[in-house]
Amino acid sequence: xxxxxxxxxxxxxxxxxxxxxxxxxxxxxxxxxxxxxxxxxxxxxxxxxxxxxxxxxxxxxxxxxxxxxxxxxxxxxxxxxxxxxxxxxxxxxxxxxxxxxxxxxxxxxxxxxxxxxxxxxxxxxxxxxxxxxxxxxxxxxxxxxxxxxxxxxxxxxxxxxxxxxxxxxxxxxxxxxxxxxxxxxxxxxxxxxxxxxxxxxxxxxxxxxxxxxxxxxxxxxxxxxxxxxxxxxxxxxxxxxxxxxxxxxxxxxxxxxxxxxxxxxxxxxxxxxxxxxxxxxxxxxxxxxxxxxxxxxxxxxxxxxxxxxxxxxxxxxxxxxxxxxxxxxxxxxxxxxxxxxxxxxxxxxxxxxxxxxxxxxxxxxxxxxxxxxxxxx
Amino acid sequence: xxxxxxxxxxxxxxxxxxxxxxxxxxxxxxxxxxxxxxxxxxxxxxxxxxxxxxxxxxxxxxxxxxxxxxxxxxxxxxxxxxxxxxxxxxxxxxxxxxxxxxxxxxxxxxxxxxxxxxxxxxxxxxxxxxxxxxxxxxxxxxxxxxxxxxxxxxxxxxxxxxxxxxxxxxxxxxxxxxxxxxxxxxxxxxxxxxxxxxxxxxxxxxxxxxxxxxxxxxxxxxxxxxxxxxxxxxxxxxxxxxxxxxxxxxxxxxxxxxxxxxxxxxxxxxxxxxxxxxxxxxxxxxxxxxxxxxxxxxxxxxxxxxxxxxxxxxxxxxxxxxxxxxxxxxxxxxxxxxxxxxxxxxxxxxxxxxxxxxxxxxxxxxxxxxxxxxxxx
Numbered sequence: 078x079x080x081x082x083x084x085x086x087x088x089x090x091x092x093x094x095x096x097x098x099x100x101x102x103x104x105x106x107x108x109x110x111x112x113x114x115x116x117x118x119x120x121x122x123x124x125x126x127x128x129x130x131x132x133x134x135x136x137x138x139x140x141x142x143x144x145x146x147x148x149x150x151x152x153x154x155x156x157x158x159x160x161x162x163x164x165x166x167x168x169x170x171x172x173x174x175x176x177x178x179x180x181x182x183x184x185x186x187x188x189x190x191x192x193x194x195x196x197x198x199x200x201x202x203x204x205x206x207x208x209x210x211x212x213x214x215x216x217x218x219x220x221x222x223x224x225x226x227x228x229x230x231x232x233x234x235x236x237x238x239x240x241x242x243x244x245x246x247x248x249x250x251x252x253x254x255x256x257x258x259x260x261x262x263x264x265x266x267x268x269x270x271x272x273x274x275x276x277x278x279x280x281x282x283x284x285x286x287x288x289x290x291x292x293x294x295x296x297x298x299x300x301x302x303x304x305x306x307x308x309x310x311x312x313x314x315x316x317x318x319x320x321x322x323x324x325x326x327x328x329x330x331x332x333x334x335x336x337x338x339x340x341x342x343x344x345x346x347x348x349x350x351x352x353x354x355x356x357x358x359x360x361x362x363x364x365x366x367x368x369x370x371x372x373x374x375x376x377x378x379x380x381x382x383x384x385x386x387x388x389x390x391x392x393x394x395x396x397x398x399x400x401x402x403x404x405x406x407x408x409x410x411x412x413x414x415x416x417x418x419x420x421x422x423x424x425x426x427x428x429x430x431x432x433x434x435x436x437x438x439x440x441x442x443x444x445x446x447x448x449x450x451x452x453x454x
Numbered sequence: 455x456x457x458x459x460x461x462x463x464x465x466x467x468x469x470x471x472x473x474x475x476x477x478x479x480x481x482x483x484x485x486x487x488x489x490x491x492x493x494x495x496x497x498x499x500x501x502x503x504x505x506x507x508x509x510x511x512x513x514x515x516x517x518x519x520x521x522x523x524x525x526x527x528x529x530x531x532x533x534x535x536x537x538x539x540x541x542x543x544x545x546x547x548x549x550x551x552x553x554x555x556x557x558x559x560x561x562x563x564x565x566x567x568x569x570x571x572x573x574x575x576x577x578x579x580x581x582x583x584x585x586x587x588x589x590x591x592x593x594x595x596x597x598x599x600x601x602x603x604x605x606x607x608x609x610x611x612x613x614x615x616x617x618x619x620x621x622x623x624x625x626x627x628x629x630x631x632x633x634x635x636x637x638x639x640x641x642x643x644x645x646x647x648x649x650x651x652x653x654x655x656x657x658x659x660x661x662x663x664x665x666x667x668x669x670x671x672x673x674x675x676x677x678x679x680x681x682x683x684x685x686x687x688x689x690x691x692x693x694x695x696x697x698x699x700x701x702x703x704x705x706x707x708x709x710x711x712x713x714x715x716x717x718x719x720x721x722x723x724x725x726x727x728x729x730x731x732x733x734x735x736x737x738x739x740x741x742x743x744x745x746x747x748x749x750x751x752x753x754x755x756x757x758x759x760x761x762x763x764x765x766x767x768x769x770x771x772x773x774x775x776x777x778x779x780x781x782x783x784x785x786x787x788x789x790x791x792x793x794x795x796x797x798x799x800x801x802x803x804x805x806x807x808x809x810x811x812x813x814x815x816x817x818x819x820x821x822x823x824x825x826x827x828x829x830x831x
Contacts, residue, residue, distance in 0.1 A: 118775070122782040124763070147750065147775040155753060155771055163767045373524065376532060386501070390540045394532055398495070398524040405499040408782060 083262040083289050085321045089430055093313070093340045096430040099290075099321055101219050102260020103159065103167040104134065108321060108342035109426050111333065111419045112137045112169060114350065117146070118162045121350045122405070122412040125163045131385070131413065132420035135167040135219070137345045140212050141176035145195050145202070149212040157217025169345070170218035172209045172251075172266075175227045175294075175326070186226065188243070206250035210263075214256055221263045222292065223251040228270050230298045237270035244268045245282040252286050262289030264323060270295055271304055273311040280315045291316055292323040293341070297332070306335050313340035330359060330422055331446070334439050337426055344423075349415035354408045356400045358387075359418040361445045367411065371453050372397040385417035386410060460639040460666050462698045466807055470690070470717045473807040476667075476698055478596050479637020480536065480544040481511065485698060485719035486803050488710065488796045489514045489546060491727065494523070495539045498727045499782070499789040502540045508762070508790065509797035512544040512596070514722045517589050518553035521579070522572050526589040534594025546722070547595035549586045549628075549643075552604045552671075552703070563603065565620070583627035587640075591633055598640045599669065600628040605647050607675045614647035621645045622659040629663050639666030641700060647672055648681055650688040657692045668693055669700040670718070674709070683712050690717035707736060707799055708823070711816050714803055721800075726792030731785045733777045735764075736795040738822045744788065748830050749774040762794035763787060 081102055089096040097108040113120045113128060116139045120128050128136060138158050143149065155161040159168050177184050177193045184193035190205030209224035225244035228237050248265050255263045265283035269275030283291060293312060296305045309324070316322055323343035324336050333344050349359060356368040360380040365372075367379065375393040383389075387396060387410035399407030422442075429438035458479055466473040474485040490497045490505060493516045497505050505513060515535050520526065532538040536545050554561050554570045561570035567582030586601035602621035605614050625642050632640045642660035646652030660668060670689060673682045686701070693699055700720035701713050710721055726736060733745040737757040742749075744756065752770040760766075764773060764787035776784030799819075806815030 117779045117781055118772075119781050119783040122786070124783065124786065142779075146779055147771070151751060151771070154751065155769060161769070161772050161775075374528060374531065392532060392538070394524070394528070395495075395538050398538075402494045402519075402523055404494055404496045405782060405785060406496040406501065409499070409501065409786065 081260040083260050085290065085319065087318060089433075091430045091433050091435040092338065094337050094426070094430050094435040095318075095322075095340055095342055096427055097321060097342050100260070101167045101262070102258070103165065103219050106134045106167060107427055109333075109337045109423050109430075110134060110343050111423045112343065112345040113416050113419075114139075114345055114347045115162070115164075116347070117142045118152070118158050120412075120416070122354065122408045123350075123416070127409075127413050128164070128416065129166075131417040132424060133166075133416065135169060136164060137169045137171065138216065138218075139176065140170050140173035140209060140216065141204075143170075143216060144173065144204075144212050145197055149215045153215035153217075157215070159217055159219075167219040168217070169220040170213045170216050170222065171325070172213070172222040172224035173204050174209070174225045177204055178227045178229075190224075206247040207254045210251045210254035219261055220290070221255060221261070223248045223263065223265045223288070225266045225268060225294060227298065228268055228295045230270065230295070230300050232270050234272055234275070237268075237272055238275055241268040241270075241275050241279050245279060248283060249286055252288065264288055264290040264292050264321075266292040266294040266325070267312060267316070268295050271300060271308050273308075276308065276312045277315055280312070284317060288320070290321040290323060290343075292325050294325050296324065297326045297328055302332060302335065305332070306339060309336060309339040309341065316340070330419070331443070333419075333422065334426070334442050338435070338439060349419050350412045353412035353415045356407070356411065357415075358411055359415050360450070361442075362448050362450050363446050365450050367393065367396045367407075368400045369397075375454060377451070377454070379414060380418070383414065383417060383421070385414045387414040458637040460637050462667065462696065464695060466810075468807045468810050468812040469715065471714050471803070471807050471812040472695075472699075472717055472719055473804055474698060474719050477637070478544045478639070479635070480542065480596050483511045483544060484804055486710075486714045486800050486807075487511055487720050488800045489720065489722040490793050490796075491516075491722055491724045492539070492541075493724070494519050495529070495535050497789075497793070499731065499785045500727070500793065502542075504786075504790050505541070505793065506543075508794040509801060510543075510793065512546060513541060514546045514548065515593065515595075516553065517547050517550035517586060517593065518581075520547075520593060521550065521581075521589050522574055526592045530592035530594075534592070536594055536596075544596040545594070546597040547590045547593050547599065548702070549590070549599040549601040550581050551586070551602045554581055555604045555606075567601075583624040584631045587628050587631035596638055597667070598632060598638070600625045600640065600642045600665070602643045602645060602671060604675065605645055605672045607647065607672070607677050609647045611649055611652070614645075614649055615652055618645040618647075618652050618656050622656060625660060626663055629665065641665055641667040641669050641698075643669040643671040643702070644689060644693070645672050648677060648685050650685075653685065653689045654692055657689070661694060665697070667698040667700060667720075669702050669720075671702050673701065674703045674705050679709060679712070682709070683716060686713060686716040686718065693717075707796070708820070710796075710799065711803070711819050715812070715816060726796050727789045730789035730792040733784070733788065734792075735788055736792050737827070738819075739825050739827050740823050742827050744770065744773045744784075745777045746774075752831060754828070754831070756791060757795070760791065760794060760798070762791045764791040
């Protein structure tokens, strides 16, 4: 093992929660980790310095969006996503599978891949396991995801089984297409909807292929938190303990706390940046809608425990004003705040596991949330 | 004179160009100076740190916008515009006059002021010399502007004369209403359209009232650069040399160079931030439309001589991508670039005057502009 190897170390466990460290070519990732989403090679309304300042250690970008605009070959000529956008840390790219499946009647699936029309200009494109893997190579992803079919929810057992098995065939093709480099890795994605037997079969197939990490896919697609946690309860115990586990597209803060308790190491979600753009702020005491009139005269910070610029330098009244006046600075500040909150949350989780106090941490998290926002002055 | 006094020092002249220094309660302003516009108590798409980093020494905010939203009394409760928005430097507020005059049939003018309907919710409001001055006090403006009627262009001589004389009556009322504090000042505004005799009369009236500074108003309203410069040629020589001169709402880079040559010290304009939001970038070689397809694959910086983050860290191709994808980061970066360019331009002007080389500077400015953008690769 060199310093530049792609290597996951499980440092500690605390109940089901895991504390880990993932070494990559582009930096070390302490887990559990939340990865801000930079869909089009920018974490929306934030500079890369802003992203670093929140404590983020890895970001995500989307193959689907980047292959359409500016185009994978163009990104490659510009040195990859990381160089193009000035992000020095590790980058994870999704495979494009989730987005093309969401295109509805704009896409057609066959045994070898998916043909689809661009949502931008209607032009025709095709993604296959080979092409998705090649594109992620061109994007210079530190972590490449397998191209799979995200099984819709709900799905009957036989539909979910067929979908999962197609994804497992594709996972093999993705692995064959993956050009490994020191410190880079590829993750397979466990499918099988809410059916434990299918999840078990999927895990077995993926571990036979042997990836550097494993994601749990097909959740957070409408099944609800209870079903998601139930699926994790029967899924993560079957997964290798010595590899990182990534729950794709999750989630709300309480989703993350619950999933960490069930053995998940990595998360991504558009929620903090998307909510930031609509005036929704995450705080330890729950969500605050800064556009609400109750904040119009409130000189207090959004969250007095938060170290971000929105909280240390501005009043709720000013943030409220920025959103009412539709000023870009409002989006900028709330995006920074929300990503800071997610990083603060995952840092707290890591510290708690380090100290063997994850259960206490989780209890306090729920109790503080239950308080609700501070009362009006 | 204390350190905290409002004091203009004329340090040097070079032809018609003047190098000055304006001491205020909130910091020193080296002139000629460009003041970024923060209409609604935010320089659009920039943090105050971003604004400082460009070299800006003073910003402007708009009485009209702030009195409607969030409201002058509310801003006062939050400690004034500077404290509310976290800007530690000097602040100039306009009087609201220009904006309410632009409301067309939503406003009604009388001898004592203007009654108008809000563009936001149609509610009825009134601005008078007293009220405008009071509001600017509540906003905690370092520099308060007199409330005047911005004479439309074109205007016949008798119309322009009546309008100017109304503004001069109002200027007296504004001066009476002004509550002076150490290091704060109030500027009168010279009107009179393009008529030298009216401008001369206006200057005489204002100097009898005696302000801390004088603005030239009623220009950059459609008369064109030639008429604007011709008006300055007959106006600034009549103005007191020992007070700062502010050309309101100007302008393009070549407007600024030409107006400095004609003895103007202070400028403001929405152009750099507004253009930044539409993909127009100012460079020494003229304006670049970053949305143009020629930039899509260009790995070179927007302006290799510029020290802003957009130029030091990103390619034209990435900036082009951000604008095509309508990403907020594009607006953020180009706004910073354009304000940086304006500050770089005015710093160059100041250095040139310091060295007695303003004419050479202006020649080189025009020659470089004439080169046009760098050729495609």
